Amino acid sequence: xxxxxxxxxxxxxxxxxxxxxxxxxxxxxxxxxxxxxxxxxxxxxxxxxxxxxxxxxxxxxxxxxxxxxxxxxxxxxxxxxxxxxxxxxxxxxxxxxxxxxxxxxxxxxxxxxxxxxxxxxxxxxxxxxxxxxxxxxxxxxxxxxxxxxxxxxxxxxxxxxxxxxxxxxxxxxxxxxxxxxxxxxxxxxxxxxxxxxxxxxxxxxxxxxxxxxxxxxxxxxxxxxxxxxxx
Amino acid sequence: xxxxxxxxxxxxxxxxxxxxxxxxxxxxxxxxxxxxxxxxxxxxxxxxxxxxxxxxxxxxxxxxxxxxxxxxxxxxxxxxxxxxxxxxxxxxxxxxxxxxxxxxxxxxxxxxxxxxxxxxxxxxxxxxxxxxxxxxxxxxxxxxxxxxxxxxxxxxxxxxxxxxxxxxxxxxxxxxxxxxxxxxxxxxxxxxxxxxxxxxxxxxxxxxxxxxxxxxxxxxxxxxxxxxxxx
DNA sequence: ACAAAAGTGTTGCACGTACACCCATGT
DNA sequence: ACATGGGTGTACGTGCAACACTTTTGT
Numbered sequence: 001x002x003x004x005x006x007x008x009x010x011x012x013x014x015x016x017x018x019x020x021x022x023x024x025x026x027x028x029x030x031x032x033x034x035x036x037x038x039x040x041x042x043x044x045x046x047x048x049x050x051x052x053x054x055x056x057x058x059x060x061x062x063x064x065x066x067x068x069x070x071x072x073x074x075x076x077x078x079x080x081x082x083x084x085x086x087x088x089x090x091x092x093x094x095x096x097x098x099x100x101x102x103x104x105x106x107x108x109x110x111x112x113x114x115x116x117x118x119x120x121x122x123x124x125x126x127x128x129x130x131x132x133x134x135x136x137x138x139x140x141x142x143x144x145x146x147x148x149x150x151x152x153x154x155x156x157x158x159x160x161x162x163x164x165x166x167x168x169x170x171x172x173x174x175x176x177x178x179x180x181x182x183x184x185x186x187x188x189x190x191x192x193x194x195x196x197x198x199x200x201x202x203x204x205x206x207x208x209x210x211x212x213x214x215x216x217x218x219x220x221x222x223x224x225x226x227x228x229x230x231x
Numbered sequence: 232x233x234x235x236x237x238x239x240x241x242x243x244x245x246x247x248x249x250x251x252x253x254x255x256x257x258x259x260x261x262x263x264x265x266x267x268x269x270x271x272x273x274x275x276x277x278x279x280x281x282x283x284x285x286x287x288x289x290x291x292x293x294x295x296x297x298x299x300x301x302x303x304x305x306x307x308x309x310x311x312x313x314x315x316x317x318x319x320x321x322x323x324x325x326x327x328x329x330x331x332x333x334x335x336x337x338x339x340x341x342x343x344x345x346x347x348x349x350x351x352x353x354x355x356x357x358x359x360x361x362x363x364x365x366x367x368x369x370x371x372x373x374x375x376x377x378x379x380x381x382x383x384x385x386x387x388x389x390x391x392x393x394x395x396x397x398x399x400x401x402x403x404x405x406x407x408x409x410x411x412x413x414x415x416x417x418x419x420x421x422x423x424x425x426x427x428x429x430x431x432x433x434x435x436x437x438x439x440x441x442x443x444x445x446x447x448x449x450x451x452x453x454x455x456x457x458x459x460x461x462x
Numbered sequence: 463a464c465a466a467a468a469g470t471g472t473t474g475c476a477c478g479t480a481c482a483c484c485c486a487t488g489t
Numbered sequence: 490a491c492a493t494g495g496g497t498g499t500a501c502g503t504g505c506a507a508c509a510c511t512t513t514t515g516t
Contacts, residue, residue, distance in 0.1 A: 012243065012323060049312075051321065052314065052321075053314070054312055054313055054314050055310070055312030055323065056312070076309070076310060078307070079286070079307060079310040079325050081280075081285055081286030081287070081325065082285055083283065083284070083285050090282065090283075092243060092286065092323075092325075094310050094312065094323075163495090164495090164496095165494075165495075180479070180480070180481080181495090181496085181497095182480095182481085182496085182497070182498080183478070183479060183480085185496080185497085186478095186497095186498095187477090187478080190477090204487085204488085204493090204494085205487080205488050205489070205492090205493075205494095206486080206487060206488070206492080206493040206494045206495075207485070207486040207487045207488085207493075207494060207495050207496085208486085208487070208495085209494080209495055209496085210495085210496090394468090395468090395469095396467075396468075411506070411507075411508080412468090412469085412470095413469085413470070413471080413507095413508085414505070414506065414507085416469085416470090417470095417471095417505095418504085418505080421504090435466095435467085435514085435515085436465090436466075436467095436514080436515050436516070437465075437466040437467045437468080437513080437514060437515070438466080438467060438468050438469085438512070438513040438514045438515085439467095439468085439513085439514070440467080440468055440469085441468085441469090
């Protein structure tokens with residue numbers, strides 16, 4: 001390894017797969033591009049990383065500039081480095097995902113002019129996306145699907161107070177299948193990290209459901225308790 | 232997005248965490264570096280990606296040049312992009328892991344002069360490694376630990392014909408805990424993808440054990456059969 | 463004969479799954 | 490009163506964990 005870094009014309013970028021849950025549907029955030037290549041196409045929010053920022057920071061900055069969203073907890077899930085994935089040259093992209101509460105959705109308003117607009121689109125029935133973004137989305141979707149049952153990611157998509165039916169329909173949207181109501185409730189409550197609130201839904205035209213909250217303290221406790229049994 | 236890519240002084244590399252299983256111990260492949268920075272330090276096999284190769288190809292090439300190993304099935308598991316991870320500038324590295332059979336281990340012989348030598352080292356009791364390679368190793372190790380029970384990766388570490396006791400001790404090495412022999416065998420055989428051979432161990436000074444082989448056909452069948460039940 | 467590892471079953475428990483009806487509320 | 494979703498229990502099967510002794514082989 002030389003004492004100078006080899007200087008090659010390499011470029012890397014970040015792309016974000018941001019999930020939201022709204023009106024019983026799982027959605028992701030898309031932008032309409034305002035620049036070549038793929039001008040006017042729909043794409044995942046993504047852009048180039050700058051010289052002096054870490055990739056994690058770049059992801060947060062870029063998402064903010066293209067959509068106006070900030071303070072998300074984003075996590076890297078894969079790096080795409082095919083030679084021909086970008087028509088103008090070698091671009092390696094690190095893909096991130098995040099999950100966001102519908103209730104905390106701020107207005108979507110691109111800051112930079114690289115995006116004409118940003119909007120939510122249901123994950124079923126996605127249009128063709130720019131670059132290899134369809135593949136990136138699919139990889140990300142299958143990651144969160146697998147993480148659903150190992151990490152408490154579902155709660156990041158729901159409002160802070162939610163009903164068990166909302167939770168169930170979210171699971172159904174992510175896994176794309178139906179669950180039995182009684183079994184689902186039994187299982188979720190059995191985990192012991194859902195806190196039942198003394199509150200009910202309001203403004204519904206049917207029997208109001210109890211509200212629950214995800215209790216992070218209890219979740220941590222449950223996690224650490226599980227380590228102690230074993231062989 | 233401009234029609235020219237922004238040209239910044241960025242560099243990326245690949246690092247490999249290669250697992251082997253030998254003498255009842257889980258090991259990884261290290262090199263002794265022959266170049267600054269971190270000359271003479273131990274490190275994961277890794278080097279810069281070239282302009283015109285995909286990252287996957289780069290990983291295979293670099294591993295070969297530094298250790299003489301080829302034809303591994305490597306898989307990307309994380310990308311490390313902290314600003315200060317390389318003392319000479321911004322280097323983003325994509326980390327790969329692979330598992331290799333002890334029995335098919337070729338001689339370890341670096342081709343390029345960037346490595347003085349390559350050798351196996353037990354995963355317990357690793358020395359300090361160059362750059363952030365200790366962190367990279369730990370991330371990779373925890374990935375394969377979690378994948379152990381979802382994908383048939385253990386068999387890639389064993390010789391083609393193996394005994395159930397070997398399989399068990401491999402699991403014990405990866406998960407760092409003991410299993411009950413009867414339960415372990417029942418479970419493994421219950422999966423239905425281990426093929427019992429009409430052969431036994433040789434040259435052992437105790438009762439010879441039956442040999443088994445991982446049967447990929449049956450594994451695929453078992454996998455696809457599982458999809459069909461559900462709610 | 464002894465040492466060393468191979469091989470083998472049963473039981474209790476926890477968990478997943480299948481399944482149907484009454485209740486509370488708003489209109 | 491009716492429509493809409495909220496809320497509840499039981500029975501069965503499967504899979505995991507705990508547990509100890511006999512068999513085979515080489516020296």
